[in-house]
Amino acid sequence: MTRILAIESSCDETSVAITQDGELLSNIVATQISVHEKYGGVMPEIASRLHTENITICIEEALRKAKLTLEDIDAFAVTRGPGLIGCLHVGLQAAKTLAMLYKKPLIPVHHLAGHIYANEYVGELKFPLLCVVVSGGNTELVIMRGDMDFEIVGETKDDAVGECYDKVARVLGLPYPGGLPIDQHAKLGQHTYNLPRPQSPGPYDFSYSGLKTSVINLVNQLKMKGELVRLDDMARSFQDVAIGMIMEKAMAAAKDFNVKQIVLAGGVSANSYLRDEMKKAVEGTDIDLIIPPLWCTTDQAAMIAKVAEHLYVRKTFAPLNLGVDPNWKIDHWDDFLS
Amino acid sequence: MIDLLLDSSNTDLAVGISKNGVLIDSVSYQAWQRQSELMVDEIDKILNKHEITRKDISSVSVTKGPGSYTGVRIAMTIAKTVALALDCPLYVSSSLEAMRFEEEPTIAIVNARSKRSYVGVYQGKKAIVADCIMDNASLLQYIDAHPDFVISGDVGYLEIEGKRVNVMANLANAIDEDHLVEEPLGARPIYLKDAYESETKIIVRKMNTADIPSVCEIEKACFKNPYTEEQITYELMNNPVGYFFVAIADAKVIGFIDFMVTFDSATISQIAVDEAYRKKGVGTLLIGEMVKVCKSQKDEVDFITLEVRKSNENAHRFYKRHAFEDIVTKKAYYDDGEDAIYMVRSIVND
Numbered sequence: 180m181t182r183i184l185a186i187e188s189s190c191d192e193t194s195v196a197i198t199q200d201g202e203l204l205s206n207i208v209a210t211q212i213s214v215h216e217k218y219g220g221v222m223p224e225i226a227s228r229l230h231t232e233n234i235t236i237c238i239e240e241a242l243r244k245a246k247l248t249l250e251d252i253d254a255f256a257v258t259r260g261p262g263l264i265g266c267l268h269v270g271l272q273a274a275k276t277l278a279m280l281y282k283k284p285l286i287p288v289h290h291l292a293g294h295i296y297a298n299e300y301v302g303e304l305k306f307p308l309l310c311v312v313v314s315g316g317n318t319e320l321v322i323m324r325g326d327m328d329f330e331i332v333g334e335t336k337d338d339a340v341g342e343c344y345d346k347v348a349r350v351l352g353l354p355y356p357g358g359l360p361i362d363q364h365a366k367l368g369q370h371t372y373n374l375p376r377p378q379s380p381g382p383y384d385f386s387y388s389g390l391k392t393s394v395i396n397l398v399n400q401l402k403m404k405g406e407l408v409r410l411d412d413m414a415r416s417f418q419d420v421a422i423g424m425i426m427e428k429a430m431a432a433a434k435d436f437n438v439k440q441i442v443l444a445g446g447v448s449a450n451s452y453l454r455d456e457m458k459k460a461v462e463g464t465d466i467d468l469i470i471p472p473l474w475c476t477t478d479q480a481a482m483i484a485k486v487a488e489h490l491y492v493r494k495t496f497a498p499l500n501l502g503v504d505p506n507w508k509i510d511h512w513d514d515f516l517s
Numbered sequence: 518m519i520d521l522l523l524d525s526s527n528t529d530l531a532v533g534i535s536k537n538g539v540l541i542d543s544v545s546y547q548a549w550q551r552q553s554e555l556m557v558d559e560i561d562k563i564l565n566k567h568e569i570t571r572k573d574i575s576s577v578s579v580t581k582g583p584g585s586y587t588g589v590r591i592a593m594t595i596a597k598t599v600a601l602a603l604d605c606p607l608y609v610s611s612s613l614e615a616m617r618f619e620e621e622p623t624i625a626i627v628n629a630r631s632k633r634s635y636v637g638v639y640q641g642k643k644a645i646v647a648d649c650i651m652d653n654a655s656l657l658q659y660i661d662a663h664p665d666f667v668i669s670g671d672v673g674y675l676e677i678e679g680k681r682v683n684v685m686a687n688l689a690n691a692i693d694e695d696h697l698v699e700e701p702l703g704a705r706p707i708y709l710k711d712a713y714e715s716e717t718k719i720i721v722r723k724m725n726t727a728d729i730p731s732v733c734e735i736e737k738a739c740f741k742n743p744y745t746e747e748q749i750t751y752e753l754m755n756n757p758v759g760y761f762f763v764a765i766a767d768a769k770v771i772g773f774i775d776f777m778v779t780f781d782s783a784t785i786s787q788i789a790v791d792e793a794y795r796k797k798g799v800g801t802l803l804i805g806e807m808v809k810v811c812k813s814q815k816d817e818v819d820f821i822t823l824e825v826r827k828s829n830e831n832a833h834r835f836y837k838r839h840a841f842e843d844i845v846t847k848k849a850y851y852d853d854g855e856d857a858i859y860m861v862r863s864i865v866n867d
Contacts, residue, residue, distance in 0.1 A: 275557035354727030
């Protein structure tokens with residue numbers, strides 16, 4: 180029997196999860212969203228402070244819910260990156276301290292591998308697969324030919340898609356994070372505003388900074404002319420282009436790499452339009468689709484534990500002088516010795 | 518039984534073990550920004566060296582700051598995790614207190630950057646000057662005025678000399694009732710330069726729909742005829758010439774400004790600040806944001822205008838202070854028959 184305790188603190192959620200032979204026993208998430216919402220974005224220093232405050236409470240709660248003690252744990256896993264550096268430090272100290280005290284393996288986990296493997300809670304990964312990683316910090320197309328085998332075939336050349344949603348929401352007077360409010364308003368609107376489709380350098384690459392600027396300019400022009408910004412239509416027009424770009428690039432990659440499966444991962448995979456478009460796109464094809472449940476689209480430690488199970492089998496363990504890497508690339512997931 | 522001692526509140530990394538207040542062994546060196554990597558490993562080494570297992574540890578004693586923000590979090594997170602895992606007491610000391618000399622009055626100093634220092638002055642266990650932030654000029658004056666006090670810390674940046682104290686020995690001595698944390702799991706460092714928690718750190722940003730309930734509350738508290746939620750929503754989302762900004766402190770909305778820009782002039786519709794946050798410059802920040810918007814318009818905005826109730830003397834004084842001038846009294850301007858003073862401010866030569 181293998182029991183893993185995993186810690187995630189890469190951004191604005193402090194989370195601790197425990198699994199036993201793949202079964203999730205507890206997954207505690209202390210969210211900071213209401214604090215950062217007021218500032219209109221994540222404030223890294225505040226986030227780091229709240230992690231320090233909450234981390235041990237989350238560990239205790241995760242153990243209590245799993246009805247286990249620390250003596251029962253076989254390995255301690257932690258998000259090593261990518262993420263906000265001050266936040267990553269906090270989770271790392273807690274995991275290393277536990278690994279040191281109990282003389283158990285320390286498992287360093289890549290945050291995005293976590294989002295991808297979260298899909299294992301609802302389905303089996305079938306290789307080769309295309310993973311569409313879309314979040315506030317990342318927009319990547321990743322091809323997996325086997326377990327823990329990642330190749331980034333496309334990525335954003337500027338802003339991440341989630342970041343673009345947040346900024347557009349701010350311009351439209353919608354709250355942070357911007358994904359859900361834009362999605363909701365888009366459902367009520369029509370694609371009536373002409374937003375240019377951004378050019379991107381490679382066949383599977385993305386660019387979102389131009390789209391963001393077009394929306395900001397258009398909204399400002401309308402305001403100067405004293406015209407009303409039709410919020411629902413603007414949200415719809417924006418979402419069509421933003422999600423349209425993901426669909427186009429993802430389906431091209433799926434075809435070119437001849438994948439058996441597409442999996443969605445990251446915060447933006449909660450977007451209902453993206454989910455619907457993906458379902459439509461694979462209909463009548465041989466491609467299998469896994470859409471993560473909503474709880475897997477936000478940051479939590481259950482997904483870190485999921486990756487850690489694979490790494491435990493492979494004995495991918497780190498020494499106690501492990502450091503964080505805020506810019507860790509997923510195809511370097513086993514490269515953590517500095 | 519062994520007490521575990523930890524300090525990473527400055528550029529140092531220090532780990533020690535003690536028994537009954539007496540230091541057994543310690544390691545201490547400049548770790549710069551590598552405390553996150555090295556600290557747990559150093560703890561492991563020192564425990565192994567003395568063949569100490571987790572079951573031998575009876576308490577943990579740690580510095581809580583002030584100092585490097587990341588640094589204080591590293592030792593504190595480790596200490597809290599140890600306290601949780603071993604269900605043992607957690608003792609915390611100010612990092613300045615941990616720098617005091619036992620026999621002599623000590624000025625403990627840590628570089629706080631931006632020409633400031635964290636300072637605490639201790640005589641024995643008593644703080645003569647409680648931990649605070651001082652600008653370096655005042656600190657040097659204080660030092661000059663107290664030539665018989667010992668200076669503790671890495672004070673080369675002040676171009677003076679300081680002595681180094683054994684922080685680990687002090688932490689070993691701080692295992693007592695005064696330093697015990699009642700709820701170790703909720704323990705947090707102290708930052709002093711509490712930019713994000715203090716009331717003075719105020720952020721102004723565009724209002725969004727999530728702010729509507731908070732703005733309504735301030736409306737109700739501040740105005741005789743407050744806007745309804747529908748009116749605010751209209752102003753925010755649908756008024757093409759309208760602008761809405763909110764002031765945020767302590768992670769909540771504490772004030773807002775609502776104004777319109779029409780060609781060459783702008784008009785303040787409403788400005789309000791939560792009573793608990795008045796006289797802290799919130800209104801000034803809000804007006805400042807409005808002026809910024811006016812200046813960034815394609816068509817130049819020359820004037821800001823507003824109406825204020827004749828009876829609202831505080832508001833009238835506030836506007837005068839912000840360069841608004843009385844132009845005319847508008848008779849029976851408000852629904853209840855009260856007069857309004859019409860005020861104008863030029864921003865052309867601002």
